[in-house]
Amino acid sequence: MLRGDAKVSDHARDAVHAAAQAISYVPNLAARTLVTGRSDSIAFLVEETEERMFADPFFLGMLRSAQEAVAVAGLQLVFTVVNRAEDRQRFLAYAAGGHVDGVLLLSLHGRDRLPQRLEALGVPTVLSGRPLSGRRRLWYVDADNVAGGRLATNHLLESGRRHVATVTGPLDMCAGQDRLAGYRSAVEAAGRDLDESLVSIGDFTQAGGHAATLALLERRPDVDAIFAASDLAAFGVVRALRETGRRVGDDVTVIGFDDIPEAAEQSPALTTVRQPIPALGTTMTRLLLDRIEGRDDLPRRTVLPVQLVLRQTA
Amino acid sequence: MLRGDAKVSDHARDAVHAAAQAISYVPNLAARTLVTGRSDSIAFLVEETEERMFADPFFLGMLRSAQEAVAVAGLQLVFTVVNRAEDRQRFLAYAAGGHVDGVLLLSLHGRDRLPQRLEALGVPTVLSGRPLSGRRRLWYVDADNVAGGRLATNHLLESGRRHVATVTGPLDMCAGQDRLAGYRSAVEAAGRDLDESLVSIGDFTQAGGHAATLALLERRPDVDAIFAASDLAAFGVVRALRETGRRVGDDVTVIGFDDIPEAAEQSPALTTVRQPIPALGTTMTRLLLDRIEGRDDLPRRTVLPVQLVLRQTA
């Protein structure tokens, strides 16, 4: 009745409220959850190591926008990062047990079936990034990674570069695959040969970008442009380029992906493909909340546009 | 019974487990919470803007270590940042309603009575940093800010600097006050006059440090050493110093506070006072969990030591 039913007289309501105030009564939310089945919390689940979660501004940006969107809706965010199998198991029990109304799932690897299991247990789940399997039955929000890869590669190609290479992300993740696909499609569209020696596999991290670049330069010292699949990787690319005596933005031009805040602060400032990180987080959260509300006219797939941000490295 | 009571025969237990498996039964945690009064979640509450929460590596470091420590204990973390009054109210209802077993409270400002209210509602609370009021009745974990301020100031004084200034943190927070107190005590101990024109008020942010330094240099162009109350502020100090044509580490030496990862990556690398951020987060979490367990032999006050890290700016 404290919820403010319509069919209660005003003075009765006031009286009860006053009394509640007086004894500082607080409704027991667990009891409410038990009967309504709603906990008013949603989970933000990241399948990465703590190290990566906190080193990559992409995840932090997503956490920030999700936290804001959830707060606006009046719910709370349960923040979990899982890497060990036991953590996964515990989270599954927690979510299935009704402690959260839904989950935002980030950084799914390979053919991991966690989202399917959550859905099977009745927990609505929204993914960040297209899943490698089960795309037809899962809900996800993604940036247009293919277009982004194409945009970056095209720019390098059109600015007269002869040997445009790419340092990829991890290929067990769709973002890694798609950005590479964008690179390939741009190379083909320009009528050039797809040369696999120009593709070096990284993992979105700075260290990975650095190592991948060193390996790349080893076999192709003539590279004069690199599209890196993430900004962090691009920082590693730039470092490797410098260490091997190349001038960045001159001998070799570089484009990153993400447009994390640090990209603009580097010198030279990094040219990159901007993902709309705040919009991604907000859209995921809204979609999840709508699903929790029971709406069923919602698109399983939402793809947000990306945009090339020209700075000094290309 | 599924919890694994001691007094159940083995074969009965196995039979039940098998059956549970078969129908993929998952215990309803809300019902359990209702009767046990435990939700197996604790809150990580930051009283800052989202902007500051995500811009300051101190908070991120605390979030990370708290998340790790909570996961080890098998609980979940509810992550909330509140700035508007309505967010506070909603959080209070959420916590008091039993959705969390305790709260880790960061960045308390002024004489905010939020922790007292939480405790009054039966929600154990552990603070990061000594509260400005109610210190006798609250639990907190803090770094030794006074000693840190003294350490930094002493080093500047002993290296022969003549006009050692300080750019403070916000003075409505105990960390800001204590680091300034450390500065003052070092100046006095060295037998020098306390010159208030050498104290410039900042707010722990880079922009604040920048502005405070500009104001400081305006009235005291002869300053040749600055102790900044946070690393972020120190970055602002360095920028202001450069903009006014001074050589950092030479014309003016600088010491920061925190030792966030970025401090070592600057050039010149920042000399700073290291706070044991991971230990701070872990200690807070352990203390909170112990309180939740009902232990009552726990110290209300825990102060962890800090240490001067010499790099290039001083």
Place this chain on the structure above:
DNA sequence: ATCGCTTGTGAGAGCGCTCTCACAGATCCG
């Protein structure tokens, strides 16, 4: 064989809320 003891099992209350349903009182119509 009977008595007490331990050990294991099953029934039932109760956690604090929401929601339905029945009823009392007020309002309206013929």
Place this chain on the structure above:
DNA sequence: CGGATCTGTGAGAGCGCTCTCACAAGCGAT
């Protein structure tokens, strides 16, 4: 003025667990 309709209120069931308590079964000691 009586009956039908509407509004507001109170009682009571039920959500799914945990925990206590009574009892059944098994066992050694008398």
